[in-house]
Every structure is written in structure tokens, then in C-alpha cells.
Amino acid sequence: MAGEDQLRHRFTAESVGRALDVLGERWTLLILRESFFGVRRYAQFARNLGIPRPTLSTRLKQLVELGVLDRVVYATEPDRHEYRLTAAGKDIFPALVILMRWGDDHLATPEGPPLVLRHHPCGEPVAPRLVCRHCSEEITTANVTPEPGPGYREG
Template sequence: MLDLSHRLQADSVGRTLSLFGERWTMMIMREAFFGVRRYGQFARNLKIPRPTLSLRLRKLVDAGLFDRVLYSTDPDRYEYRLTKAGRDLFPAVIAIMRWGDTYLAGPEGPPIVLRHESCGSPTRPHLTCDKCGEEINTRNVRPERGPGFIEAPAPASNETKRRNGREP
């Protein structure tokens, strides 16, 4: 198995979690995927403290996931529109939703059901291989070094430690 333990901050999961590793950010993204664009709508739907909402929205704009667009003047009012990078996060949020529906929903079922507009049926999206269409799961994928892989720094040798005044 490939040892990626040194890559916590350098790999894609670590970097993504540094942006999304807290609850409010993912809840804001969920609301945006369901059509919310305006600050007041986010605040009402989420019951989030306004300073927290302002900070999270600014962080999401700075990260390139939302565009802040003026929609009214006097006073200036803005809406938050998902960028391509923001829209591309949809599968991850849906995967988290699906997991919650499977393991955390009560006996009455999931609180939100997704309906596929093309066929009109309720749907439970899943991950598939973009080459063969087979469903992807932990049993049929493995991590391999990608083009951006960074080697772990080599431990200092005893000779280097002696030269730097540290006993081996």
C-alpha cells in the first residue's frame, strides 16, 4: 500500500478539508446547490450567526467557489453565484448527503430526496468510473502516485546530525 501519511497538507483531501473542514461552509454550499444566492436567504435558512456567514462567504469567494455579484444599489446588495469550481463540488456534497441518508436518517427516511428532472424519478446518485461506467467503491480503487506527488523529506543521516551539533 502507498504510504501517503506525510502528505496530509499536500494532498487533495488535506487541502480541500482546510477549506471545507467545518460545518457551516458545507451547509452554505448545500444551500447554494439548492438555489440560494442571497445573504439574507443563507442567514434565514441556516440560522447561522451573521458574522460567521460573512466570514465564510468571503472565504468561499476568495477561494473561487462563488462570484459576488451586485444585484441592487442604494444600498448595494450582492448575491453569491457558484463558479465552475463551486458547481464541481456538487458530487462531493451529494456523496456526504447520501452517506447521511444511509447512516443517520431516522426510521421515516431521509429529510431531502433528490428528483432527477430528466426522468422525474427520485434518485440516489453514485460514483462511477469515467472510462468504463462501473460504480467506484473502496474495494475496486487504489491510490497511486499522481503527477503532483511530493516525496517525503529524507530523514537526516547520523553524519548530518553530528555536523549540525546534534548527537545521533
């Protein structure tokens, strides 16, 4: 059993560790949250987040370099830029929604969640869950097993 636990930890550390290298800083996730809800301009990020400007500049630059955001000119003379989610950036949305749900379930104030996402097709508040794309069964710690994938390397 100890070998299985080590293998499980190794998989988690590799994939999750790489993702956290990109996304694991608090301000980064908050910048992405704002991006998902339509914020694109530097001043809007600064105002909405109350983030120190040097920190905001650094994080935006990193997200552009990593291909999570694109920096796009929206006005000239002088050039003014906005930040738009790339396909890779948009793919982070489900993870952020799951983090939001976890926070609402386990850290909410007595008043309830500060923000509710409404699902347009059915009109109901979102109640996200992780499901298998093949069978639509919910994914839990009890019904998955880690195994070596194509990128697995010994050592």
C-alpha cells in the same frame, strides 16, 4: 504492506486535506448546500441556516476569496450583493450529494430522509453512486489503487 498503507494515507492526506482546508467546516458545507438549491442572498442564508451573522460573513468572504462563490451586485443605491456558485463551486455538488446519501443511509430517522432529490430526465429519486468516467463501473475501495500522480512530491 505497511509502505502501501503509508502511501495510501499520504495521497489521502494531501488531496483530501487541501479540500478540507476549504470545505471542512460545517457552516461552509451548509452554505454550499443552500447555494445549490438556489439561495443567493445574505439574508436568505442567515434565515435558512440560523447561522450567526459574523460567522456567515466570514464564511462567505472565504468562499469568494477561494473562488468557490462570486459576489455579484444585483441592486444599486445602495449596492446589494448576492453570491453565485463559480464553476469550482458547482464541481462540489457531487461530493455534497454523496455526503447527503451517506447521511440518509446511516443516520436517517425512522421517518426517512428529510430531503429527496428527483432526477429530471428519468423522474426518479436520485440514487447516486461513484462511477469511472471511462468504463462506467462503480468505484469502490476494493477496485481502486492509489499511485503517484503528476503532483506527487517525496517527503
